[in-house]
Every structure is written in C-alpha cells, then in structure tokens.
Amino acid sequence: WNLVCDRSHLASMSQSLYMFGYVLGAVIFGYLSDRYGRRPIIWITIVIEILAGISSALSINIIHFMISRVILAFASNGRLLSTFMLVNECVGPKHRATIGMFIQVGWAVGYCLLPAIAYMFPNFRHMILATSIPEVLWLVWLIAVPESPRWQITHHRWDRAEHQLMKAVVINKLPLDDIHNQFEVLKNSISEEESKMNVRTNCLDLLKTPNLRRSTLIMYFTWFVNSFVYYGISLNIGDFGGNLFVSFFIAGLIEFPSYLFPIFAFKYVGRRPVTAGLMYFSGLSCFAIIPFISYPILWLRITVAMIGKFFITSSYGVVYVYAAEIYPTVIRQVGVGSCSVAARVGSMLAPFVKDLNVYTGMGVVLSLFGTLSMADGIAIHFLPETRGQHIADTLEEAELLNSIENLWESCNFSIRNGQLHGKSVPYRECSSKGGSVIVVMFGSDLHLGGFQML
Secondary structure (H helix, E strand, C coil), X not given: CXXXXXXXXXXXXHHHHHHHHHHHHHXXXXXXXXXXXXXXXXXHHHHHHHXXXXXXXXXXXXXXXXXXXXXXXXXXXXXXXXXXXXXXCCCCHHHHHHHHHHHHHHHHXXXXXXXXXXXXXXXXXXXXXXXXXXXXXXXXXXXXXXXXXXXXXXXXXXXXXXXXXXXXXXXXXXXXXXXHHHHHHHHHHHHHHHXXXXXXXXXXXXXXXXXXXXXXXXXXXXXXXXXXXXXXXXXXXXXXXXXXXXXXXXHXXXXXXXXXXXXXXXXXXXXXXXXXXXXXXHHHHHHHHHHHCCCCCHHHHHHHHHHXXXXXXXXXXXXXXXXXXXXXXXXXXXXXXXXXXHHHHHHHHHHHHHHHHHXXXXXXXXXXXXXXXXHHHHHHCCCCCCCCCCCCCCHHHHHHHCCHHHHCCEEEEEXXXXXXXXXXXXXXXXXXXXXXXXXXXXXXXXXXXXXXXX
C-alpha cells in the first residue's frame, strides 16, 4: 500500500487505531458483561474476532485494513477482560493472585510464537490467517466453561449459582454437609442488604464516593503508564539493535519470568509494595539504558533493555489482579474496563514514540518512560492493600475497602442483619471470614468445570 514518504505515518496510525478499538471494547463489553454475564460476551467476542481477523487478511486497501483491525481489537479486548473476570471470580483469596498471573502466561506464549509465525509466513495476509483461524478452538473449549457463580449470585440467578457451586464442591472433593442451608442464609442476607441500597450501577459510580474515586484515578494513571512504557519498548524493540526476529523472541521469553515473579512475591508481600516496587525498578531501568544507547557491545545494550522490560511487564500483569480486587462485583467489569481505556490511551500514543525518537533521540524517550514510572510508583502507595482480603461485592463494601484507614491496615467487613459492618485490623490479623459470597460458604478455592485445565 506504499506506506512510505508522506504515507509512512499511516503505519503508526494503523496501530493507534487498533488500540482505539481496545478502548471501545473495554467500554462497551465491560458494561454488557456486567449486565448480561461473562460467558455470553466471551462467545460473541470470539466470533467477531475470528471474522474481523479474516477481514483484515482480505483487506483491499489501508482503510479496509484499519477498519477491520479496529473491529478485531474491539472484540479482542472484550474477550480478554470478560475471560479474566470470569476466572478471577471463580477462585478464592488464597490462589486468586496466582491464577490471575498464570493467565498472563498465555500472552507470553503468543509473544514468543509470533516471530516464528512471521518468519514462516512473510506475507502479512497469511500471517493474520494463521493467527485468526485457530481461534475456532476457543468455541469448542467454551462448551465446558461455566458462568461466574459470583456474577450469578449478585444478579439473583440463585438456582444456577447454587448448581455451579455444588458442582465445584464435588469437583474439589469438599464436604457436602448443610451446603443448601448455608446458601439460603447467604441468599437472605444479600437480599436484605440490597433492599436498602440502589443496586443499579454505571461507570459514574466509580467516581461518586471519595475513597473509590481516589483509587480509581490512581489506577487510571497506573494503567496508562504501564501501557505507554510497555508498548513503547515492545513496539520499538528493533531500535536497540540486532536481528528483529531474535530480539522480538527474546522479549517474549522475558515475559515468562515477568509473570511468574509476582506469583512468588505475592506469597510474602502485599499487592501495593510489589506493584510500587516494580514501577520504581522499571523507571530506574529506563534511566540505566541511556548510557548504553550507543554502546558498541550489542548484547550488553539489549540485556539492559530487557531488564527494563522485565519490570514493566511484571507490573502490567500485576495491575490486572490488583484492579480486579479493588472493584466490587456489581461493577468490576466496568471498573477494570475503564482502567483498560486509560491503558489504551497510553498504547495509542506508544506507536508514535518511534517518531519522537527520530526528532529527539532515544535518551529523551527513555527519560520520559523513567519519569512516568517513578511518579506512578509514588502514587501507588495511596492504594489500599488487598492481599488476603475478600473481593467486595457491593459499592458500599468497596468504599470501606478503599478507606483512608485501610491504606495502612487491612479491612474486615461482614454482613449482619442486612447491614454492612467493617473494621480495620492489622494486616497479619486479617482472617478469611467476612463478605466473600463464595469463600464464606465453602472455605476453599473454587476450580469450576473447564478451569481445571489451568
């Protein structure tokens, strides 16, 4: 399509429009997923994704290609967020962070396979088909995937929720004693609580109350910085020198330890210090790359760059888990989806980093990455600690979780007589009792149906 000279900017614009599609997917499918359930949205988005991928491969001009890519990204992010929420809502506090990080490993596998696929299929049309058609296997896998029981409970799908939870109990070989009565007690307490509050929610609810508003704005900035720095490095990995295919593959390998490191860190340290620490080290690494920009030893320059990518990739994976724990079930998909919108603003700007590099130099670009990362590390200290705590289900619980007192202490909340009660306790004393509608009944982690493969 002659994307050279005065048309060269269309290449960067194509990538930016793809990220714009991610924004649309987060906003629209975030709302639909909270309203109609995680599973039906996953079905719809996968079908759209396959069709849009085929359309991209058959594009007759750059405009056709851009439109197809926007639709592809629109469905892709809807599928990504809905799948993440479904899995996150099917496990208890003990393994929630581990499962959340393991999901990211799939991204790393695709990252490593992409340069091999690009090498095998040098024609971009064949490469797109090679990555789109295999998604048909998703539809087969989805037959065994259940709906989120937590979503079903908060939307009064009592019979379906009880069926899924009973199935989880059997699969996990847990005692069946008095489960039905426990479910009825839970059902009554939730009904009494909701009779005293407005359960209809929208995106504006994220900003109505002071505590949740503070956490939301910080999360927006955190996601923006992570996405801007991550894609700024990833999309311009060739600027660090060496063979593009090899450098891209090495960058993909870095993703594996990047996602596995937080799993072990979360066992001993809370979400907040891990996330802030990763952003600090990401910023320092970006500054550390600057002296090696023109260094004659290629492997040393690439090694320093990959260290920086390690930290920002780890942080990018962590914020998905962190955000999902901060927002309540009734608006979780919208909350994480709106964070994804902030992230896509960063990723929409990232493709133009190459143009900025041409006019100012790599040193200026890396200084920008480092400054933003360090500033975000400071802001993260004003988020609540969520490690070991139950996921909030209502806006009232989320406001208590995000209270000022809980910045340095851990919050225990429970429902008694239809009223929400909470108190702040030292983190080490935080127990597993309280507001989690799943864990409070069975006291263990749920691995439902198709999720056993994880």
